[in-house]
Amino acid sequence: MVTLGNSSNKDIQDVERDGQSSHDREADERTSLLHEHRPPPNRDGYLDPDDPAVSPYNLWTVRVLRYLTLFFFLLNFVWWVLLLVSIFVSPPGLHTRGSGFFDFAFVTLTGGNLLVALLFFAEPSKAMRSLLGVVSFILLVDVIIIVSVTKVRQEEGPVGIASVVWTCVVALWCIGTDNVVASAKKEEEERLTGREETRRTLKQWLEVLFGTIILSVFVVIAVLMTGTLIIRARDASLEMSGERYRVDGGKFSVHLACVGNVTHKDGKRVPTILLESGENPSEAAFEPWLYSTLNNKTIHRYCYWDRPGYAWSDNAPSPHSAGMSARILSETLARAGEEGPWVLVSAGYGSIVSRIFASIHMHEVLGLLLVDPLHEDLLHRVGAPRRGFLLWAHGIISPLGLYRIPGALFNGRTREDRVYGVSAYQGGKLIKARLQENLVADSLTKNDIGSARAILDKKTPVVVVTSGIEAKTDRDWEKKQQDLSTISRNLVDWTVVNKAPHEVWQTFEGREAMEKGLKALMAATKPSK
Template identity: 25%
Template sequence: MPNENSTAEGSRSMNADGSPLDVGKSQDSRVQHGKKEGLPGAYAPGSPESQPLLNGDRARASHRSIGQNAAEGNLVEEVESLQGRMYKTRQRYHIFVQDSKIVLNTLIGINLVWLVTTFIVDFFFNIGLLHFSNRLTSFNDLCLIFISIVANTLNLWSNKVGLYSRLDQGLNIVLCLMTLFNLFLTLIISYTRRRIGFIGAFTYLWASLTFFAGAVLDWYLYYYFKEFNASSEDYDETPTSEGNSRHTIKEWVSIGVRNSVKCLIFVFYVFFTLNTLLFTIDVGSLTRGVKDVTTEASASYDAFHWVDKEHTYQLHITCYGDLFAKEKDAQPIVLFDHGSLDTAFLSATWIQELYHLNRVDRYCTYERPGYGLSDSAPAPVSIAMVADALTYALVEDAKIKGPFSVVGYDIGGLYAQVFTAKNLDKVESMLLVESWHEDILLKNYLQRLLPPDKDNKDPDDVSNLPVEIKRHNGFKLWWQGIWSTLGIKLQTSWLLAHHGSKERLFGRDLQYQGKFIRSKFLESVTSSLLSYKDVLNGKEKLRDIKLSVASSNQLIKKSPQWGNWQRDLTKLSAKTQEWKILNGGHEVYKYGSARKELQDVLLRLLGDKDRY
């Protein structure tokens, strides 16, 4: 009797018309459809020999099979080998996750300590790292360190294969390059390169390293993502969570939040970079003719001068005329101290006019720390500290010995008083123009430390300051300082108002510079008490100084208290020459008649008899 199996095999080798069946072609066809129907354990549709397993193409072995054939053994070996590879991949992945958590937590801890230290050093108390400190101190360093903390926190939070995102990886690379580009812009100009210091440059490098680390972590996550997906495709079971390319709702939310924050950081960096670029252009155009003078200066010059032997920071000093004239009847050098929201570029134009008219022979102006091209001073800073710095810069570094006739406008009047008290042998006379009274330094001091409250302004209170005398709230200044890193106001100054570089560094747009806002924060919050004491200590020394006072009639009409303060200023010296009431507002240099009257007061103080 013929063998049943051979008969069945023969029947399967014939087509319906009796022609031989191409076995190889038939098997290839079955393999191409992804179903190895000829192999034991594979499910063939309609076959009674095997039953399909749920959710798969493989089938349970036939109940008529005895033992295990070679094909099934190979399949078991492949599965075991695949499981071994997946185990090793998972093991490496978990080690990577643990190591990266340790590194990221360490970086976050370092950033937090650095942030607190920078905040204290830049705004309250200097620890003495002068040779490494940033002489362009503003709010940039704080923002970069804070962004580094945010970026590292996002990296720690999303350090999972299931949260990998190509967008996040691309943003990390772009942000790293943008940070390095900002550092490049800072270093290509001699002025900023000499002042940024090691700490300032390292802050940029640290921020770029943060984004670079994020990109490296994303690369590793992408590597494990591919490994798990490849293993899931080979191993025909339900894919593991690591290798599943589909995300849960929770994962989508996490990815969306992280990418949204990174996009906001990218937008910040766009404005930050534009602000750095604009500052580089402005500084580059205005410092070409400014020299670092350390020996005896020429007669008329524009230079930076050190404020002490330790070379802590430099002041920008500009002088006109023959500063070293030896004639006995030569006019004293007019030394101008600018106001609270301006520099000599705006408020000393009336003196410049007298110089061009040959009525003033020589005069000097300077910018206080944080203003214009002068460096940022270490915290804390007070009026006496600035007066000592100016004395060293003029007398020791620039070799300008005087004598001086000091003119102080607005808050510059307080600086003029302290400078005069410290240099009685070098100062012949003093003119106070719309000068502050020392009581303004402490007026509403506690309110300036608290969040602003508009309800406490009583219009009937005659002691209220005029709006022209601006005392800034610490919280407002801090908020303005953070926004200054974006430079939006400065960008609109040239895009819309078509202002030039001098307006942004010396003029109307100076108030939007981060370096300037920091100096106002120090003046308002940390320096008022020190400066108040400085002014009081110098008052007794001014009794024999020749003094003139010029005040605005408009401000006296607005505030009786302002009139009382101006009257007190006339009593500083027993040799007060005159108290002139000018016909104009607080910015007297803008009013024609007030400007002319003020020029006459100065000429009379200098001893120009032709003006009587």
């Protein structure tokens, strides 16, 4: 109940009828406002309902609540800016193993709730309180999902958990504040006008209407975010081959799997194939092709991993370059107890990572198979500002699940599709990984690969398999493929597969050419002791 002060309605009426100054009565929390506006009362001693003095702001309680709401809004804005910055550069303590887009979305929703509360503070509404109650309940469900599902909890971390709890608490705060203002408004109207005002002006109706519409949108947003969280919880149950290893001082984990047995020939260890995916997770189709070569006895053993943000791997702190990925791969292999020699098989952007890895481990890398590889001179395409903005925008709306929810409900998309398959590109983690690649492609990554090209042993056997479609439609791509065939003096083979797309393994002819190149490469390598 809101305190009415020490003066009763009768006392106020007596003071007004006698024409006494408001200074003659004991000061209370309304005094300062009544001093500023002292309108003449009606004949019955009450003020007109439209008089500016009839306001819930007469109470210190209401004014303090408004100041606190404003303070929370400013505090939330600072937190919002920090989370926005952390997408591009991770401040100490703010890195999450997930994409960070969910944290940002929750804090954005908090800012929206507080802004609505401030804009329509003096016009409380049951409809708005009801909608805020729905938002609070949905957010409570989000808290339960994040805390109870281990993988989601690990990805969101303390930052994500704090963000969703903060959003839930603020929604409850807005409900409580609106209730207090409604009670104060009623009591001030009864005290100063003699009755509770039931009518609203057109301006007041419009304020309530706009507030209700905005909060209705917030309800829809909260429902969509919860749907996406449910899908994430479902996907977390998908089993994987291999293991996840904590790297970079335990900041995040990456996935590594090895298939086949260590084999020796003539007393020497046969090289293990190390697979590096292109622009999509290798599990989608690249790794299954390599598994078929294992069954064909072309190779005896291979390992594959997911770069940070891909498939089962966590996101790395920002910024993250191809050189950093190569060093993380080195650490992961060491933690898994895997040893060379290696033959590297890579595609697209992954070829940049493989070439850097080869320069770091020159004596352990016995050959490279580059499948329609990206040339360092074309990294500016990966780092194009427009591409970066679109990735960022796509990431910001990814918590809404605008593609994933319909895909799961109506298009039969499975967990496999979302984790590493055709729908993987819609997930926040992969979007964040691609954004990280974009941000440093033409700077850190270009420097890394420039050094790697100079360092690479020029006797290393190399096979290049090029997409004929890409070569025919992009003259620069064709020229750069030819240049990549010269990174070593020991070019074993360069094949252009005429009808193959960028992901060459998607066609039978492409898979044949790749297996043929891999056989030639294995024959050209010399196993180590």
